[in-house]
Amino acid sequence: MSTFGKLFRVTTYGESHCASVGAIIDGCPPGMELAPSDIQPQLSRRRPGQSNLTTPRDEKDLVQLQSGIEQGVTLGTPIGLLVRNEDQRPKDYSETDLYPRPSHADLTYLLKYDVKASSGGGRASARETIGRVAAGAIAEKYLRQAYGVEIVAFVTSVGKIHLTTSSATTASSEAENDDAEDPLSPEFVKLLSTITRQQVDSFTTRCPDSETSEKMTKRIIRAKEAMDSIGGTVTCVIRNSPVGLGEPVFDKFEAMLAHAMLSIPATKGFEIGSGFKGTEMPGSRHNDPYVARPNGTLGTSTNWSGGIQGGITNGENIYFRVGFKSPATISQPQGTAQYDGSSGTLAARGRHDPCVVPRAVPIVEAMAALVLMDQILIQLARKSASRLLPSLSHLPPSMVMPSKAVLKKFSEHPEAEEVAM
Numbered sequence: 001m002s003t004f005g006k007l008f009r010v011t012t013y014g015e016s017h018c019a020s021v022g023a024i025i026d027g028c029p030p031g032m033e034l035a036p037s038d039i040q041p042q043l044s045r046r047r048p049g050q051s052n053l054t055t056p057r058d059e060k061d062l063v064q065l066q067s068g069i070e071q072g073v074t075l076g077t078p079i080g081l082l083v084r085n086e087d088q089r090p091k092d093y094s095e096t097d098l099y100p101r102p103s104h105a106d107l108t109y110l111l112k113y114d115v116k117a118s119s120g121g122g123r124a125s126a127r128e129t130i131g132r133v134a135a136g137a138i139a140e141k142y143l144r145q146a147y148g149v150e151i152v153a154f155v156t157s158v159g160k161i162h163l164t165t166s167s168a169t170t171a172s173s174e175a176e177n178d179d180a181e182d183p184l185s186p187e188f189v190k191l192l193s194t195i196t197r198q199q200v201d202s203f204t205t206r207c208p209d210s211e212t213s214e215k216m217t218k219r220i221i222r223a224k225e226a227m228d229s230i231g232g233t234v235t236c237v238i239r240n241s242p243v244g245l246g247e248p249v250f251d252k253f254e255a256m257l258a259h260a261m262l263s264i265p266a267t268k269g270f271e272i273g274s275g276f277k278g279t280e281m282p283g284s285r286h287n288d289p290y291v292a293r294p295n296g297t298l299g300t301s302t303n304w305s306g307g308i309q310g311g312i313t314n315g316e317n318i319y320f321r322v323g324f325k326s327p328a329t330i331s332q333p334q335g336t337a338q339y340d341g342s343s344g345t346l347a348a349r350g351r352h353d354p355c356v357v358p359r360a361v362p363i364v365e366a367m368a369a370l371v372l373m374d375q376i377l378i379q380l381a382r383k384s385a386s387r388l389l390p391s392l393s394h395l396p397p398s399m400v401m402p403s404k405a406v407l408k409k410f411s412e413h414p415e416a417e418e419v420a421m
C-alpha cells in the first residue's frame with residue numbers, strides 16, 4: 001500500500017504525469033510551528049533539473065500546504081500537502097506503448113494491475129518521493145526541536161569510485177580497496193560526527209570531497225554521453241537519537257530502516273554499521289566495548305553496531321548505507337522483447353537521471369526521519385503508560401537500572417526525564 005508508519009503515518013499519492021503529487025501526514029504532534037519554508041529546502045534539494053547531473057525535467061516542486069495547520073501551527077489533524085506536476089511530456093513515451101522498459105516497473109505493474117499509467121514512470125517514478133521528502137521535513141522539525149536530532153546523508157560512491165573512509169577528505173579509489181569499506185576509520189568516524197548538509201551541498205555530486213566528487217562528476221557525465229546510466233551509494237548518519245527506540249522482535253530499528261530505505265525507487269542494498277564487512281571480523285574485534293563517558297553516562301568505545309544493538313538504539317551515532325542501481329531508462333539502443341513477444345530494439349526517449357544518488361540524498365534523510373519519528377512516538381506512548389503505574393521497589397537489582405550514573409544517560413534530555421527515554 002502507499003502508507004508508511006504506525007503512529008506517524010504518511011500516505012503518498014500521485015503519478016509522474018498526473019495533476020499533482022503529495023501526501024497526507026497523520027499523527028504529527030499538535031502545537032508545532034510549521035511553514036512551507038520548513039519543507040521547501042529539502043524538496044528543492046530533491047527536485048529534478050537542479051544540475052547537469054540530473055534529469056532535465058524542470059519542475060519547481062513548490063509545496064502547497066492544504067490542511068492541518070492554522071496560524072502557522074500544527075493542529076494535530078492530518079496535514080495535507082501537494083506539489084503540482086508541471087513539466088510533463090507524455091508524447092515522449094510512444095515506444096513504451098510497444099516495449100516494457102527493461103528493469104523498469106512497466107511490465108510488473110501491468111502484470112499486477114492489468115492496467116498502467118500510459119506515460120512516464122507512473123507510480124514507480126521518483127516523483128512519488130516528493131510526498132516522503134515533505135513528510136520527512138515535518139518529522140525532522142519535531143525531531144530537531146524535541147531532541148536535537150541531526151540527520152545528514154551524503155554520496156559515498158558512484159560506480160566504482162568510492163569516497164575512501166581511510167582518508168575521507170583527500171583520497172579516492174577506483175580499484176577495490178578494503179579501506180574503502182572500513183566504516184570505522186578515524187576519518188570516517190569524524191566525518192559521521194561532523195558532516196553538515198551545507199558541506200554536502202557544496203558539491204554537485206553531494207560527495208563531500210572535492211577530488212572524489214570531481215571523479216564522480218566525470219563518471220556520471222561519461223554515462224550520460226554514452227546514453228547510459230550508473231549507480232552508487234548514499235551513506236546516512238543520525239546524530240542525537242534517543243536511546244531505547246526500536247520494537248523487538250520484528251520491528252527492530254534497523255529492520256524498519258531497511259524497510260524504509262528499500263522502499264525508495266532504484267534501491268538494491270542496505271547495510272547498517274559494519275554491514276557485510278562485519279561478517280569478516282572476529283567477535284573480539286567487532287564487539288563495541290562499553291566505556292564510562294566523562295559525564296557519567298555509558299557509551300561504547302567503537303561503533304561497529306551502527307548505534308543499534310538488539311534492534312534498539314543505544315545513543316551512539318546511527319549510520320547506514322543504501323545502494324542504488326543504475327536507472328533503468330536509457331536512450332542507448334538495447335535489444336529486448338516487445339509486449340507481444342516480438343524482439344526489437346528500444347532506445348527510450350524522455351528525460352531521465354544518468355545517476356540518481358545526488359538527488360537520493362534528501363530522500364534517504366526523509367525516510368530516516370520518518371522511521372525515527374514513528375519509533376519515538378511508539379516509545380513515548382509506552383513510557384507514558386508505564387509512568388502511571390505505582391513504582392516497584394521490591395525488584396532485585398538484576399532487574400532494574402543499576403545506578404543513578406547509568407540512569408543519567410536515559411534522562412539526558414529534559415523532555416526525556418518525563419518519559420525516561
Ligand SMILES: C=C(O[C@@H]1CC(C(=O)O)=C[C@@H](OP(=O)(O)O)[C@H]1O)C(=O)O
Nearest residue numbers: 016048055057120121125126127350351
Ligand atoms: C521527474 C522526476 O524524476 C523522474 C523519474 C523518472 C522515473 O522513471 O523514475 C523518470 C523521469 O520522469 P518521467 O516520468 O517524466 O519520465 C524523471 O525525470 C522527479 O523525481 O521529480
